[in-house]
Amino acid sequence: MYKIAITGLGVVSPAGQGKVGFWQNIQTGQSFMSPITRFDAAAYPSQIAGQIEELAAKHISPRLLKKLDRFSVLALAASEDALQDAGLDLTQHDPYISGVFLGNALGGWLYAETELRDLYVEGRDGVSPYNASAWFPAAPQGQVSIRYRIKGYSKTVVADKASALIAIDHAARIVDRGKLTFALAGGTEAPVTPYAMLCCSTEGGLSPGPYRPFDKERNGFVVGEGAAVVVLETADTARQRGAEIYGFVTGFGTTCDGTHRILPDVGGEGLAQAIRFALATAKYNPEDIDYICADGVATELGDISEARAIRTVFGDRADQVPVSAPKSMYGHLLGAAGAVELVGTVMAMQGGMIPPTINHRFHDPECNLDLVLDEGRRADIGKALVIARGRGGVNAVMAVERS
Secondary structure (H helix, E strand, O other): OOEEEEEEEEEEEEEOHHHHHHHHHHHOOOOOOEOOOOOOOOOOOEEEEEEEOOOOOOOOHHHHOOOOOHEEEEEHHHHHHHHHHOOHHHHHHHHHHHHEEEEEOOOOOOHHHHHHHHHHHHHHHHOOOOHHHHHOOOOOHHEEEEEEEOOOOOOEOOEOOOHHHHHHHHHHHHHOHHHHHHHHEEEEEOOOOOHHHHHHHHHHOEEEOOOOOOOOOOOOOOOOOOOEEEEEHHHHHHHHOOOOOEEEEEEEEEEEEOOOOOOOOOOHHHHHHHHHHHHHHHHOOOOOOOEOOOOOOOOOOHHHHHHHHHHHHOOOOHHOOOOEHHHHHHOOOOHHHHHHHHHHHHHHHHOOEEEEEEEOOOOOOOHHEEOOOOEEEOOOOEEEEEEEEEOOOOEEEEEEOOO
């Protein structure tokens, strides 16, 4: 068991930047999707996405912006928000006691697509020398490290949609072992580009909209862009420096279904086992859980297998455990999804309100759960689970509790 304090929350999403704006918006039950206008998306299964129209990143110089893909910019913005929220200036600490742990699924394709086009049109001299570092999946981790003089053990995780939760767990374990005092952990993704959307569409899960998890007429997910980063430290360290503790990361479980290169196990047994591992690590019983923030990918196999996994673990009590998929409002942020949902869950604990799943019209008897639909529900949330699942049957479940 570990119990690592969450002392800073940073989020940049289609539903708002900063914990306050994000939280206020996801309680409303409205959609933050918009038509894609950055490129011609007519040939894609989905022509809408969760997009960030105005990004506040004043601390990033115009000179540096030219060297970065959007997914690094989003990570820097979320990291700045998290550190300010935690009241933490890492430059005043030994640089070797802090680390960065970030997940993503696709890397930086906005930058890469542009430069590869130039390569074939203009030749090698037309390619920016920054391309090799800008698109690479570890670029956000490197940029955050440079920005805040972070030189301790750090890691980038690429595990499709499960990436961010795995990164946060890794950070929590390293802090728990005393190898780091502070960790920035989360995920970032900027998939609203032609090639990134093509990668998503080959999965067969993109929806033309609306995004309707657990609905009988679901037809896939809608992508979104954004990032979320949390500051992790021990409770003792947080109290010594007078930091506010929002909650604790207390357990984690991850498994692989091992049944298909893309699709999950129809019975949800792999996910069920990941839930059991998370509960066991946190030393919780199923009856201790007050809320489940679901993966809610809105494919038939994805939703049904997730519902079966929850019912396998919780039995008849699955009828009383509230479940929602807030990403139906702002899109599936792929490798960043778990981090954004963790921030939302912590805010739900603080605010006593479960954010809803929207766009639901038709009940699916295969997804017979206590779904929070259309509008938020008042609830006293002491302990919760956050679920993220990736292609190929990667399952990640994080246990979190209120401070």
